[in-house]
Amino acid sequence: MPLDVLIVDDSAAIRKILxxxxxxxxxxxxxxxxxxxxxxxxxxxxxxxxHLVLADVNMPNMNGIQLLAxxxxxxxxxxxxxxxxxxxxxxxKVMEAAQLGAAGYIRKPFSAEQIKDKLxxxx
Amino acid sequence: MDTxxxxxxxxxxxxxxxxTMLGTEAALAQPYRERMPNVSDGVxxxxxxxxxxxxxxxxxxxxxxxxxxASLLLMAEYAPGGDAVSxxxxxxxxxxxxMIIGNVKNLLEEELGPMGMSIPTVIFGRNFTTRxxxxxxxxxxxxxxxxxxxxxxxxxxxxxxxxxxxxxFQAPDYVELR
Numbered sequence: 001m002p003l004d005v006l007i008v009d010d011s012a013a014i015r016k017i018l019x020x021x022x023x024x025x026x027x028x029x030x031x032x033x034x035x036x037x038x039x040x041x042x043x044x045x046x047x048x049x050x051h052l053v054l055a056d057v058n059m060p061n062m063n064g065i066q067l068l069a070x071x072x073x074x075x076x077x078x079x080x081x082x083x084x085x086x087x088x089x090x091x092x093k094v095m096e097a098a099q100l101g102a103a104g105y106i107r108k109p110f111s112a113e114q115i116k117d118k119l120x121x122x123x
Numbered sequence: 124m125d126t127x128x129x130x131x132x133x134x135x136x137x138x139x140x141x142x143t144m145l146g147t148e149a150a151l152a153q154p155y156r157e158r159m160p161n162v163s164d165g166v167x168x169x170x171x172x173x174x175x176x177x178x179x180x181x182x183x184x185x186x187x188x189x190x191x192x193a194s195l196l197l198m199a200e201y202a203p204g205g206d207a208v209s210x211x212x213x214x215x216x217x218x219x220x221x222m223i224i225g226n227v228k229n230l231l232e233e234e235l236g237p238m239g240m241s242i243p244t245v246i247f248g249r250n251f252t253t254r255x256x257x258x259x260x261x262x263x264x265x266x267x268x269x270x271x272x273x274x275x276x277x278x279x280x281x282x283x284x285x286x287x288x289x290x291x292f293q294a295p296d297y298v299e300l301r
Contacts, residue, residue: 010242011218013211016197017144058221060242087225090237108222109143 002030003123004048008041008055008067009085014108018054018085018115025116027123038062042070045077052122057086057093065096072101081122085110124176124279126262128234129227130154133264133275136226140219141268145195149266149273156260160253160276165189166208167253168220168245172228174238178257178279180224182216186247188271189216208247217243223275235279 005022007015015034022029033048035041037059045053053071057064064084071077081103086093089107097105104118134151141149160181166189169181184192186208190201193215201212221243228238255261259280266273 011214011221013193013197013215013218020198058225058240058242087222087229088240089226089229090232092237108225109140111143 002028003052004031004033004050005029006033006035006041006044006048006050006053008035008038008053008059008064010036010056010059012036014056014085021110021112021115024112025119027116027119038064038067038070041067045071050080052119053080053082054085055082057084057088057097065093065100068097068100068102083118083122124231124235126154126156129231129262129277129279130264132227132230133223133262133277135230136223137264137266137273137275139226140222144219144222145192147195147268149268152265152267152272154262154264156262158260159255160261160278162253162274162276163251164249166213166216166245166247168217168243170220170224170243171241172224172238172279173241173282174232174236175282176231176235176238176279177282178259178277179255180220180227181276182220182223182273183276184216184273185271188268188273189213189247191269191271192216192219192273213245213247217245220245224277227275227277231279 007018009015019032033044035044039062055064055067068082083104084097084102085106087108094105106114137149141147162183165183165185167183169179172178189212193201193212196215259278261276261278264275
């Protein structure tokens with residue numbers, strides 16, 4: 001079944017790169033949705049069902065950690081895998097994301113192999 | 124803050140970003156210190172850092188190198204050899220700055236404690252004046268990339284009254300541009 005994905009990053013460049021990397025990683029990608037921050041991501045999730053969320057941490061309006069908490073607190077979305085893809089490498093942020101239920105934490109810069117490996121463990 | 128430690132962190136972070144995301148190399152040139160950032164042309168991206176230590180990270184390069192780096196990052200052609208700088212190019216430079224300064228921050232946090240990072244701001248122009256009202260010198264770490272020069276600047280000083288770090292919501296250091 002094709003994987004519908006939501007990519008959340010305030011950088012259009014990173015959103016483009018992640019789309020490309022997903023397709024390079026032998027993932028059967030279906031619909032790809034994009035959001036520029038956590039608030040936009042929540043609006044997208046209300047309108048579209050997805051199988052995976054890739055989210056940055058440092059974003060305006062609503063950051064990735066706040067988005068993760070909102071997703072995990074929502075009955076319909078609680079089981080949705082959320083992978084954090086971020087420059088933020090501090091141990092406290094990694095721990096916070098793990099405690100909130102993140103399915104993975106990929107640090108930028110990332111390679112296609114890292115994305116592929118992380119997805120292989122999930123799907 | 125030891126200048127050598129900053130240079131080491133910048134070199135490691137820049138090398139990793141260039142090899143992993145851009146598929147090219149950035150050769151370290153001779154680092155130096157300056158009182159004020161001597162940048163008046165080209166594409167400049169800067170990011171505020173705040174915690175027990177506070178300051179700014181900045182990357183700057185000529186428009187032609189910005190276009191080349193955007194082409195490598197996004198795997199599309201952006202005005203090769205020209206001076207045109209599109210939104211895609213500015214966004215790419217902002218993201219490269221985010222990755223380089225973010226990884227410098229991650230490396231320096233081992234010694235300086237947790238720091239928050241602002242969202243990058245990127246500027247393209249000519250004949251502008253850059254002025255920092257912060258205390259302390261800037262460490263300038265130049266790189267040669269495909270025959271052109273990219274400079275990474277870091278200015279960090281102990282905060283007078285450090286605020287609690289809330290990642291992703293820090294105000295940038297004040298830089299006045301004329």
